[in-house]
Amino acid sequence: MRPALTGNCLCAARKCVRALKVLNRDLLSSNSQRWSSTSAPVPRITSHYTVYPREKDPRWEGVEMERFADEADVVIVGGGPAGLSAAIRLKQLANEHEKELRVCLVEKASQIGAHTLSGACLEPSALNELIPDWKERGAPLNTPVTEDIFGILTKNHRIPVPILPGLPMNNHGNYIVRLGHFVRWLGEQAEELGVELYPGYAAAEVLFHEDGSVKGIATNDVGIAKDGSPKDTFERGMELHAKVTLFGEGCHGHLAKQLYKHFNLRENCEPQTYAIGLKEVWVIDEKKWRPGRVEHSVGWPLDRNTYGGSFLYHLNEGEPLVALGFVVGLDYRNPYLSPFREFQRWKHHPSVAPTLEGGNRIAYGARALNEGGYQSVPKLTFPGGLLMGCSPGFMNVPKIKGTHTAMKSGMLAAESIFQKVTDEELQSETAGLHVHEYEENLKNSWIWKELYSVRNIRPSFHNYFGLYGGMVYTGLFFWIFRGKEPWTLKHAGKDSAQLKPAKDCTPIEYPKPDGKLSFDLLSSVALSGTNHEHDQPPHLTLMDDSVPVAQNLAIYDGPEQRFCPAGVYEYVPVESGDGMRLQINAQNCVHCKTCDIKDPSQNINWVVPEGSGGPAYNGM
Secondary structure: OOOOOOHHHHHHHHHHHHHHHHHHHHHHHHHHHHHHHOOOOOOOOOOOOOOOOHHHOHHHOOOOOOOOEEEOOEEEEOOOHHHHHHHHHHHHHHHHOOOOOOEEEEEOOOOOOOOOOOOOEEOOHHHHHHOOOOOOOOOOOOEEOOEEEEEEEOOOOEEEOOOOOOOOOOOOOOEEOOHHHHHHHHHHHHHHOOOEEEEOOOEEEEEEOOOOOEEEEEEOOEEEOOOOOEEEEEEOOOEEEOOEEEEOOOOOOHHHHHHHHHHOOOOOOOOOOEEEEEEEEEEOOHHHOOOOEEEEEEEOOOOOOOOEEEEEEEEEOOOEEEEEEEEEEOOOOOOOOOHHHHHHHHOOOOOOHHHHOOOEEEEEEEEEEEOOHHHHOOOOEEOOEEEOOOOOOOOEOOOOEOHHHHHHHHHHHHHHHHHHHHOOOOOOOOOOOOOOHHHHHHHOOHHHHHHHHOOOOOHHHOOOOOHHHHHHHHHHHHHHHOOOOOOOOOOOOOHHHOOOOHHHOOOOOOOOOOOOOOOOHHHHHHOOOOEOOOOOOOOEEEOOOOHHHHHHHHHHOOOHHHHOOOOOEEEEEOOOOOOEEEEEOHHHOOOOOHHHHHOOOOOEEEOOOOOOOEOOOOOO
């Protein structure tokens, strides 16, 4: 038996802990000086042409760089709910008005839906508008919600919280879905209508007309070696030109980031804020299976000042499946926090573990999600294009839903541009059409009303009481004012700026995975089906290779090795000499974008790898 601590022992233990904290702080300080003062050359990590231009690289002299170009009426970037809904609606309108309309959609995943990940509890409002006969067409919505449960977790208990009618968390009338399967079905509907789908082609670059308007996109080059040199198999990407280009890349899109800067689209909105969502799919004991049951929780294992929560959905897919996951707001402060390990720890809670015991985990994945909502939506239109879906951030955070709003934004985009792209006599002020009407139409739609009504719920968690203060705000003010309170709360700021130095934080001791309910990171990534061509430049690019060790490791104890849910970033000893270096295992990347968002030095820039690379989710 473990002996009980006496008062004197406890006092001595506390003194030891304080001494260790001081020692740890001193070590970090001395390490910071050592790392910043070292004269050893910094190991070369980044070789991507976006950081080291090929025009200055003699290895590229004489290489043919001309690209084949193709013309379409509309080009759509991203084969998710928004992009496919826009494509479907455009072809529906073309058929109704007997117009010829060429619509091309590019998607970086090898198959439509292969990079799609969400909980997902689907609100069918937009689907009902887009494809009213979706049931007859065999849409994979097999699990209507039958039971809705919400609770606050302490370490050992679960406190039930009633879900009152009218609150955002009410899931009456919704469906539990495997979103990747649903997106694949949307792709089939689009193809039937004549949309040209090009999976396996990553949109790598925005193209511009001479007047500055968007001309279209270029897909990524292939056949580049890891050191940035051309292989014998090098092929230039192709250009796709359009009258209007619709950008629906999903959360924190690679091209959207460029457009924000080029057109200053974020001038009049707050910074976008994010969370990371981690998900697993399990086959469980049929006796514990409750098809249609939806469970959500907040609280343990997170502290009251870290935003997040969990979900556990019982699917009706012919076998006893559950989808479970954990969401952590990326505005967390402690650099020692690991969202992945918090997720693994949560599964051991007494209210969760019994469902999973004796079961078999069959899938794993992760994805960042927008949480800024109404306050963080940027300007949506610009000459030659527009933003839609999760890319600009239409997720309803308290509902934990963004598919219905993404779909509706795609439908509104299609309806807004259709007349202009089919009017041959239209005189435009720019070479690429600027469709101002889209933003106006969206602000007059139910999307805007929905986002406005919940605008204060997420920022209300930034108070002394954290989680509990936010819940009181939601239950009191949202219930009284129904989202029409005469004020708008602000977010705390960019997520990357929220981390505290490691010396000011306490390391988190995580239990070892037991291999039954909780698992290690690499075995989890193996379940995601992730694969990239190994001999290509790492697409996790660093603007300065010296920053990770000199700043992130020295000040924050290398948080990227903890916030990445795929083991991409590792600090390893330098092969010769003293110190550490950052190692990037780019082939592990599940395309979640968390590193680009949370990096405290904002030195990481996520760019697209060769098309078809990344996870191969099966209905995540």
